[in-house]
Amino acid sequence: MLPSHLLKTLPRLLPEQEELQPPVPTVLGSVDYRTWRERLERIDEILRRSRAEELFVRLALVERQRKAVAAVEAKGEAKTPLSAGDQLRLQRRASVALRVTIARRITGEGFRPFAARLADSGLLQWFCRLSRLDPIRIPGKSELHRFQEMAREADVRPVVQHVLDLATKRDSPLELEQRVDLATQFLDSTCVTLNIHYPTDWVLLRDATRTLMKATILIRKRGLKVRMKEPAGFLKRMNQLAMAMSRQGRRGGQKKARKKTLRAIKRQVKIAAEHARRHRDLLQRQWTKTDLSRQEAQLIIDRIDAIRERLPQAIRQAHERIIGGRQVLNEEKVLSLYEGHAAVYVRGKAGADVEFGSQLLVAEARSGVITDWELVCGNPEHDTALLRRSLERDEAKRLKTVVADRGFDSKAVREELKARRTGNAITPRDPSRLRARRREARFCELQQRRGQTEARIAIIKNDFVGAPLLSKGHENQARQVAWSVLAHNLWLLAGLPMKRKSEFRKAA
Secondary structure, eight states, X not given: XXXXXXXXXXXXXXXXXXXXXXXXXXOOSOHHHHHHHHHHHHHHHHHHHTTHHHHXXXXXXXXXXXXXXXXXXXXXXOOOOOOHHHHHHHHHHHHHHHHHHHHHHHHTOOHHHHHHHHHXXXXXXXXXXXXXXXXXXXXXXXXXXXXXXXXXXXXXXXXXXXXXXXXXXXXXXXXXXXXXOOSEEXXXXXXXXXXXXXXXHHHHHHHHHHHHHHHHHHHHHTTOOOSXXXXXXXXXXXXXXXXXXXXXXXXXXXXXXXXXXXXXXXXXXXXXXXXXXXXXXXXHHHGGGSSOOHHHHHHHHHHHHHHHHHHHHHHHHHIIIIISXXXXXXXXXXXXXXXXXXXXXXEEETTEEEEEEEEEEEEEETTSOEEEEEEOOSSOOOHHHHHHHHHHXXXXXXXXXXXXXXXXXXXXXHHHHHHTTOEEEEOOSSHHHHHHXXXXXXXXXXXXXXXXXXXXXXXXXXXXXXXXXXXXXXHHXXXXXXXXXXXXXXXXXXXXXXXXXXXXXXXX
């Protein structure tokens, strides 16, 4: 059953006739395939019985209406209602998008490999509702990417919470043998590495030159030219300077040579930025004379603007560290010209002393399902701040006991948990308090169980989210994490024991 507060706000679905699908071929002799098929069949059953698929489709309709209203307001036109035919097509598309994205996140494959696997697998076609008696149309890599971006992170989160709510009920339509206990949750934070190279200062300047000149080449190919040397010459010269800088290293007697090379790099990148600006302005004025659409032209313009906006800070950072010999605070560092929110995450662990990416909070229940998560945009925050926001998101008041490491402990947190009447099993920072708590049997048992959270984080990061996280931009990355949590929870719930048939008859 869907939440009552959502039923009042979400649009109703139009009834539609399901397509006839051929039966999935029976394959014998492969235990792994049988397990994989049973798991997908169980996930399909969960999506239908819990009405999570219906909830997602209705949320997708709301998102579609929001975008339509925004587009109409931008053009100053009157709002046109969605026709019945358009709504039916959108309903089918949202249903396919949900199932395709879940299957892709479970397999952990990229868009191209999964598109080929989907075209070759009758089982996946059945699960994604793509199999037909007539010729089958399989979405390509671009369509799969649009499927993933069909919903925001805020639209995926209610689906996750709805499935978890049903899993906690005794008379749940999920028909689990034992209901999932969400009263005790284990929290930890980690770093999700982003798809960026090691942030060397002069390499950032090389990246800026390459991006600006490649954008300039795109503009010049359309016949819009400003007087300058060939852009390929800037790329060649910058590569030569980058190789010269890497050869010099940090050996004695090379300090002056490094400064000289960096000054040459700075001159090159500033000239390249000015040429790119002139071409950018020309494209903005005369894009109608090219074969580019308005969206394609704006994409090139935005690409140049993004680099030029962050370039002065990257130049200053390289100057301070190499020429000035001064340190730059982590909060002020530019780690990537493309992922401006990437931050330095000091881990202090063997093999991962420092990582570059985004901070991720993960909360899991005893059964292993992810109950809450948050991907931080920008510099890492204190674990206590993440915990307080997690408590605010617990609107259903399901959380009864919090278990975490000493990084989540503070006086304010202890007082807040006491006010909420929530059990506190967080490792104390004070050694005397820690010794006292170690005499409690329940505290020791919960802390021993907390060690499994590290394994759960590794599973969600490596097998579902991806290491590194390939999406670009914090909004897309937060969306991918939400999809990964939904796929992970469905995969885990599908593996839990179900009630026996005799129990179904007694309940009936």
